[in-house]
Amino acid sequence: MPTINVTVNGERYEETVPERLLLSDFLRERLSLTGTHIGCTYEGVCGACTIHLDGEAVKSCLMLAVQADGHAITTIEGLRDGSLTPLQAAFKANHALQCGFCTPGILMNMTEFLEKNPNPTDEEIRHGLVGNLCRCTGYVHIVKAVREAAQSTTR
Amino acid sequence: MFPAKIEKYVRPQSIAEALAALGEFEEGDAMFLAGGQSAMQAIKSRMLRPECIVDLQNISELKGIDAAAGGLRIGAMTRYVEIAQSAALNGAFAALADAAARVGDRQVRNRGTIGGSVCWNYMASCMPAVVLGTNGTMNLTAANGGERSIAADDFFLGPLETAREDTEILTSVSWDAPVSKTGSAYKKWGLVTDALPVVGVCVRVSVGGDGTCSDARVSISGLAGGGERAPAAETALLGSDGSTAAIAKAMDAAAEAADTHSDMSADADYRRQLIRNLGREVAASAFARART
Ligand SMILES: Cc1cc2nc3c(=O)[nH]c(=O)nc-3n(C[C@H](O)[C@H](O)[C@H](O)COP(=O)(O)OP(=O)(O)OC[C@H]3O[C@@H](n4cnc5c(N)ncnc54)[C@H](O)[C@@H]3O)c2cc1C
Ligand code: FES
Ligand code: FES
Numbered sequence: 240m241p242t243i244n245v246t247v248n249g250e251r252y253e254e255t256v257p258e259r260l261l262l263s264d265f266l267r268e269r270l271s272l273t274g275t276h277i278g279c280t281y282e283g284v285c286g287a288c289t290i291h292l293d294g295e296a297v298k299s300c301l302m303l304a305v306q307a308d309g310h311a312i313t314t315i316e317g318l319r320d321g322s323l324t325p326l327q328a329a330f331k332a333n334h335a336l337q338c339g340f341c342t343p344g345i346l347m348n349m350t351e352f353l354e355k356n357p358n359p360t361d362e363e364i365r366h367g368l369v370g371n372l373c374r375c376t377g378y379v380h381i382v383k384a385v386r387e388a389a390q391s392t393t394r
Numbered sequence: 395m396f397p398a399k400i401e402k403y404v405r406p407q408s409i410a411e412a413l414a415a416l417g418e419f420e421e422g423d424a425m426f427l428a429g430g431q432s433a434m435q436a437i438k439s440r441m442l443r444p445e446c447i448v449d450l451q452n453i454s455e456l457k458g459i460d461a462a463a464g465g466l467r468i469g470a471m472t473r474y475v476e477i478a479q480s481a482a483l484n485g486a487f488a489a490l491a492d493a494a495a496r497v498g499d500r501q502v503r504n505r506g507t508i509g510g511s512v513c514w515n516y517m518a519s520c521m522p523a524v525v526l527g528t529n530g531t532m533n534l535t536a537a538n539g540g541e542r543s544i545a546a547d548d549f550f551l552g553p554l555e556t557a558r559e560d561t562e563i564l565t566s567v568s569w570d571a572p573v574s575k576t577g578s579a580y581k582k583w584g585l586v587t588d589a590l591p592v593v594g595v596c597v598r599v600s601v602g603g604d605g606t607c608s609d610a611r612v613s614i615s616g617l618a619g620g621g622e623r624a625p626a627a628e629t630a631l632l633g634s635d636g637s638t639a640a641i642a643k644a645m646d647a648a649a650e651a652a653d654t655h656s657d658m659s660a661d662a663d664y665r666r667q668l669i670r671n672l673g674r675e676v677a678a679s680a681f682a683r684a685r686t
Contacts, residue, residue: 241403258447260437280395283435286501295504301434302505305403306427348500353588365644369588370499 243308248271248317256304263288265304266314267336273317273366274343287370290342291313296351298370315343318350326350326388335384338373344372349385359389395438402446409437409455411554413537413563415448417577421560426450428471428510431502456509456565459483464571470509470564475500477508486570488683489578489596491526493520496588509564510617513621517553518590524580526550527596527613530569543568553620574608576600577683579676582615583668585659591616592659593668597680599631605685607631612677614647614669624648627673636681638674645673 242255247270254269266272278285283301290299298317318324323331326346336342345368348394352359359367364385368378402424406412414625416424424446427433436442450456456471461482468477472677477494478484484491497503497511497520511521512532525532526546533543537560551555558564582594594615602608610631612624627648634640655664 258403259397261396264396283431283502288498289501292504297504298501298503301430303397303403303430303434306430308405308450309443352500366587367500370501371587389597 241305241308242289243305245304245307245309246311248313253302258303258305259302261300262290262297262302262304262307262312265307266290266299266312270305272314272316274341276343278340278344284370284372285341285344285390286346286348287341289347289371291347291351294351294354296348302387313347315346318346324350324388325391326353327328329388329391331381332378333384333387335380341371341373341375345373349388353371353389353392357389357392359385361386395583397437398440398443400444404446405449405452407452408565409453409535409565410539411538412448412453412668413535415446416561416563417537419446424448426513426563428507428513429473429505430510431498431506432514432516450509450563452674456459457520460486461658463565465569467568468508468568469566470513470654471507471685472509474492474503474508476504485683485686486530486572486576486598488577489580489598489680490521490525492580493524493596495681496520496582498588511547512567513556513558513564515550515554515556516590517618517620518616519621520580520582520591521595522550523591523613523615524596525567525592526623528566528569528578528598529611529617530567532556532558532564533566533568534558535565541565544557546625550621572600574600574602575684576609577680577685579636579679579683581672581676583672593617593654593665593672595645595669595672595676597627597631597673597677599636599677599684601636601681603682605635607634607636607681612644612673614648614652617653617683618666619653622652624652624669626651631677636677638678639675641674641681642670643671645670645677648673 276287278287474494476536531636578598580596582591600609649666649669654662
């Protein structure tokens with residue numbers, strides 16, 4: 240079995256993993272970082288498992304853990320640095336989550352989205368959210384939260 | 395769901411190393427992995443059970459967009475996100491950016507590659523039809539280092555089928571410089587935003603000095619046979635002035651001639667209507683791009 244070196248949320252890990260282990264399962268079961276959710280088992284369509292791979296939002300259920308060897312990963316657990324990020328605070332203030340199952344994936348995706356696009360229109364925010372399913376909110380409050388986070392950081 | 399047992403994972407640094415790694419296994423037992431946005435679904439559902447995975451992520455010679463001398467070459471491992479944002483893809487090549495910007499979602503575009511898409515050639519997919527509509531060429535290297543180039547017309551053989559041998563690697567997709575003012579465009583319709591195309595239409599037109607259409611290629615994605623050209627529309631556009639009426643006539647011809655099918659997404663007549671509507675919009679935008 241191969242040994243991989245990955246940096247997850249700033250910490251270095253050296254782990255021996257079977258080739259077939261999914262990155263999402265590596266994070267959840269090996270590192271006990273269960274904030275990365277699994278919503279659709281294999282289609283790669285729900286976005287709940289979204290993490291950052293070298294700073295970019297990707298679906299961790301569509302990668303093998305061995306593919307992450309040598310890379311830096313951030314999960315929802317690593318997003319918060321002491322206090323809530325502006326996006327997290329905006330989600331809280333705007334009721335942008337109900338059951339919260341989709342929330343980690345949406346925060347990871349939209350955090351990178353706002354880095355690339357700090358001043359988005361509502362249309363761009365909605366387009367950015369296409370890869371994340373939310374069964375509860377109807378997205379309206381999510382869009383509002385992302386907009387507010389953008390305004391609070393670009394002001 | 396998770397993959398069946400995989401014996402070996404390798405991450406070569408060059409095309410030659412990748413081909414050598416693949417060659418260590420019986421044909422078909424080792425596979426290349428690009429962005430994994432189609433392959434991982436197939437591996438997890440166990441439609442594919444590779445013994446060895448040859449991950450192409452570190453091969454820098456497979457990456458990048460080169461628009462030298464008016465032509466274009468896109469490395470197989472170039473991701474949708476890079477294609478969607480490339481400033482080089484206007485005019486004749488704008489359809490590539492149209493398609494890439496609307497494939498799936500941000501996460502898919504951050505991983506998925508043009509090479510993976512054309513090699514997979516899924517029935518309802520965007521890039522294969524756009525490469526066909528824009529007359530791209532697939533550049534392949536075999537295990538012995540031999541290179542060959544296959545025009546899109548001969549490369550795409552139907553859903554999940556291409557002219558690539560299992561032992562060949564796709565290195566890039568390339569396009570000749572257009573001879574005259576040329577524009578292209580692509581648009582699809584799916585069940586939800588940016589979903590797989592129920593129908594998509596790609597049009598590439600060139601206009602001569604007198605403003606009439608001197609060359610036209612039209613392709614349709616999402617047909618039962620995958621991406622296919624629409625010769626009836628091409629003939630109708632050729633020599634026309636690209637007016638609204640001429641475009642409508644061409645797209646009616648495309649819709650009539652298309653072998654559309656019925657399934658749970660749409661019935662055959664609805665697909666024909668999609669060809670008309672998308673085709674008009676896309677052709678108008680291709681002409682506008684050719685003329686600027
Ligand atoms: C949620 C979701 C939505 C999607 N929406 C769309 C959509 O709207 N439109 C669309 O067109 N597609 C869509 N896709 C599919 C997507 O475009 C895939 O990225 C693409 O089909 C495969 O590219 P890849 O780089 O991920 O290749 P992989 O999945 O890694 O590989 C695909 C196949 O190509 C082979 N291969 C890859 N690279 C090479 C190479 N250089 N040489 C030889 N063989 C190679 C692999 O061995 C494999 O068999 C979607 C996928 C997902 C998960
Ligand atoms: S678990 Fe649904 S996209 Fe990964
Ligand atoms: S808050 Fe429940 S799925 Fe989004």
